[in-house]
Amino acid sequence: MSQTANSPKKRLLSALVAASVAFTGAIFLPSQAAAAENENVAEATLEWGIKDSFRNYITGGAKGKVDTIGTTTIGTDAYNWKGGTGTVAADGSSADVSFTGGVHMTGHSGLLDLTITNPRFEATTSTAGNLYVDVRSRVLATGDYIEQKGVLFSNLTLAQPQVTDKSVSYVVTKSAITEEGAKGFAGYWSPGTVLEAKFNVTLPIKKAVETNTALAVDKADIKSNESAALTATVTPAEAVGTVQLKEGDKIVASEAVNNGTAKFNVSGLSVGAHNLVAVFVPTDTKNFKQSAPSAAVTVNVAEAPPAVVYTPRLEVFKADGSTPLGDSVVNPGDTIVVKGSGFDPEGIKGTRPPLAGQPAGAYVAFGQFAEQWKPSTGAAAETRPAEQVRWALTDAAFNALSADLKPRFQGQRITLGTDGTFSWTLTAPEITKGVEGGKIGVYTYPASGAVAPQQELFVPVNLVKPVPPAAETTTTVTVPETAEEGSNVVIKVAVKPVQALGTVEIFVDGTSIGNAVFDNADGYELTTNALKAGEHSVVAKFKPLDDTKYLASESAAAKVTVTAKPATPAEPSTPANPATPVPAAALKLSVSEAVVGDTVEAKVTGLVPGTEVAFELHSTPVALGKVKADANGVATFSFKVPENTTAGTHTVVARAAALELKQQLVVRAKAAASVVPGITGNTGADQKQPAAGAPAAGGAKQLAKTGSETPAFGAIAALALMLAGAVVITRRRSAGVSENS
Structure with missing residues (x-):
């Protein structure tokens, strides 16, 4: 065990202390020494x-x-x-x-x-x-x-x-x-x-290291609603601890030191001058000493003007920019003006690029959004498919964009004024990407990921779907070049396109002789034996069922020459009663179109007085009744369109002995819905349908309920109608402003 020898002075002091203890039992010192610093x-x-x-x-x-x-x-x-x-x-x-x-x-x-x-x-x-x-x-x-x-x-x-x-x-x-x-x-x-x-x-x-603190202020003169930004610098930079910002003995703020720097952002300073100093307080006083107060800096606080309260408002006007649009009908291509006011130009900050932490402005969009569309409620971007969108952005915010982004957004930016207003004149677009069941109109919501429910606004716009122009039709009439007086003359009419359905009225020498009957794929047909001897001009006029899809048309005149029927020579032998002449019979209806339940009058002329005429309604033959011709050879019969008659084109048939006359009748349903004639659920060529009345005598070949004798053609017509009514929607991917902006 090693030991260090004491000096003579220490040995003498020890001896005196020992003697004192032995004599008195205590040590008396002149004064109590202060504890040494650790x-x-x-x-x-x-x-x-x-x-x-x-x-x-x-x-x-x-x-x-x-x-x-x-x-x-x-x-x-x-x-x-x-x-x-x-x-x-x-x-x-x-x-x-x-x-x-x-x-x-x-x-x-x-x-x-x-x-x-x-x-x-x-x-x-x-x-x-x-x-x-x-x-x-x-x-x-x-x-x-x-x-x-x-x-x-x-x-x-x-x-x-x-x-x-x-x-x-x-x-x-x-x-x-x-x-x-x-x-x-x-x-x-x-x-x-x-x-x-x-x-x-x-x-x-x-030894604990001496430290030093310096204080600087970014802006010495501020308003009472602004914060004072100050920076304290501590040396050496490795000193660990905090900096206290003090005004007199009052600690105003305290911030941790990070690599020799502590930053302050002090708000709530009263109006007037504030002399502030900074003091470094070490975490471990064994390693670093507390610094002396820094040199004072002065922050002058002036009274701030009253705060501006922004209440966002969105309005939509007609093209003049002053007449409120309201619920006025807007067609694609119309001009409307959107105006906003009360949009905070600086207070709404973005949370993601390109303007994270900067005033973000607002998106202004036209489209059909989902019922739940607001970003503040967590609705996904897919609920907001905009047909057109603009970014309302202040000049200062736009200038804060990087140089490569400015050209991208320049054309889709509208100016948000420092007073919180903007205006956007747009051409109403068609809806091509809307959410089914959503609402059409103008929407606003904060941009660049900012959260501001007060800027999530909507104004409805009564936008109507565009109506395609009606298609042209062509009508062609065909007649035989010659015919004998009293014989049946078959007038055939073709209407193109074949999908165009409607009625065809036949005019001979400018006078209507009735409507041609739709005769499957061959078009329309009317047979008459009432043409007198001579040359006749025949014209067919097509009237579409839906004039929003197809236009009416008229055929060029077709010529038919009717020759007189030679007289029958009398037999020289036993005189007999002269033969009964064959009348030129014709069937006319009081209307060409009727609603189920309506009364229709059918009239057959040119009959031998007393001739019995049976009336039927086709497709499925339905016996309507019988009547005899009067003394003038006219048989008049009124009937109600049966309640179970399907909407579409039907045929009224009049039968008398060997005579069979036809006339077309378009039947419409009582409901307001459009009825497309020529389309039924039949799939077989001769499939029978339940009759509204007794079947016609003689078992005549049945027609489909819509009057077509060829169901296959009815299906083709249905397919053609569907194709003709289809709307092809082209979705355009727009570049520029999006929710990722």
């Missing part, structure tokens, strides 16, 4: 041989060994610890330093097993102290292990410490094991045993 300790070292005899025994008689743990090393007469940290009084009157690492001693083939780690040296006075360790030892008698943490291992007697401005060194003159220490060492030594061994502690002093 200093930080870094890289402390400990030389401790534990007990010389035991250390030698381990490697000798016990035939054991010593293993070191951590950074601990073995010296010639002690074990060496380094890297200790803690504190020490500047005068050496107290110290508390801890070390890591240790030694593991074994012997007698493992029966002796002792581990000492993590020693802690404590000086309670300049001449007394304690040693604490973690210990694990094996009890020889039982083989069990005893383990203790931070046990007070021994009481220390210290020589006067050697103190300099850079370190404090202690030499332990006596180390006596405590009762707790004896237990921890498995009873190897009894309490009070003096452990003769080298025991030196050297504590290098780490």
Whole structure:
């Protein structure tokens, strides 16, 4: 065990103190000395041989060994610890330093097993102290292990410490094991045993570093509704702690130091001048000292003008820009004017590029959005398919865009004024990408990911779907070149396109003789035997059922020459009654179109008086009734269109002996829905349908309920109608402003 000799002056002082204690039992000092300031300790070292005899025994008689743990090393007469940290009084009157690492001693083939780690040296006075360790030892008698943490291992007697401005060194003159220490060492030594061994502690002093703080203000003159931005700079930059911003003794704000800088954004300063200073306060006063207050900076606060309250409003006008649009009908291609006011030009900030953290403006869109479309409620972008969109953006915000983005948005930007207003004149588009069941109109909502429910507005627009122009039709009439008076003349009419359905009225020499009957794929047909001898001009006029899809048309005149029927010579033999002349019979209806339940008058002329005429309604033949011709050869019959008659083109048939006359009748349903004639659910050529009345006598060939004798042609007509009515929608992908902007 090493020991440092005392100087003659110290020995004399010790003797006087000892004598005083022996004589009076107390020490009287002229005055109470102030406690010395603690200093930080870094890289402390400990030389401790534990007990010389035991250390030698381990490697000798016990035939054991010593293993070191951590950074601990073995010296010639002690074990060496380094890297200790803690504190020490500047005068050496107290110290508390801890070390890591240790030694593991074994012997007698493992029966002796002792581990000492993590020693802690404590000086309670300049001449007394304690040693604490973690210990694990094996009890020889039982083989069990005893383990203790931070046990007070021994009481220390210290020589006067050697103190300099850079370190404090202690030499332990006596180390006596405590009762707790004896237990921890498995009873190897009894309490009070003096452990003769080298025991030196050297504590290098780490002085706290002086710091300095400087304060700067970004803008010295602000309004009362603005924040003051200040920056405090602390040196050295590695100093860890906070900076307090102070006005007099009042702490205005406190911010952590990051790489030597602390930034402040102070709001709520009262009107007037404020002299502010900054003070650095270290987290660890052992390493850094608190700085002196910085030089003061002055922030002048002026009264702010009253805050502007923005209440967004959206209006839509007619093309003149002043007449409210209201619920007026708008056709695609019409001009409307959209105006906004009360849109905050600076307060709504974006949350994503291109204007994250900047005034973001608002999107102004025309389209058919979903019922739930608002971004503030989490509605996806797919609920807002815009046909046209503009970005209402201030000049300052537009100039904040990067140079490569400005050309992209220039053409789709409308100016948002500093007063919160904008105007957009647009041509109403067709709806090609709308959400089914959504509402058509003008919408606004904040741009660049900003959240502002007050800017989510909607004004409905009564936009009508475009009506395609009616298609032209051509009508062609065909008649035989010649015919004999009294014979049946078949007049055939073709209407193109074949999908165009309607009625065809036949005119002979400018006078209507009735409607031609739709005769499957061959078109329309009317048969008459009422043409007198001579040349006749025949014209067919087509009237469409739906004049929004097809235009009416008139055929060129067709010529037919009717020759007189030669007289039958009388037989010279027995006189007989002259033959009954064949009248020129014709069928006319009071109307060409009727609604189910309406009364229709059918009239047959040119009959022999008393001739019985039976009337039927085709498609499925329905007997309507019978009547006899009057003295003038006219048979007049009125009937109601049966309730179960399907909407479409039907044929009224009049039968008298060998005579069969036909006339077309278009039947419409009572409901307001459009009826497309010529299309039924029949799929077989001669499939019978339930009749509204008794079937016609004679079992005539049945027609489909719509009057077509060829169901296949009805299906073709239906397909043609569907194709003709289809609307092809072309979705255009628009470049420029989108919700990702």
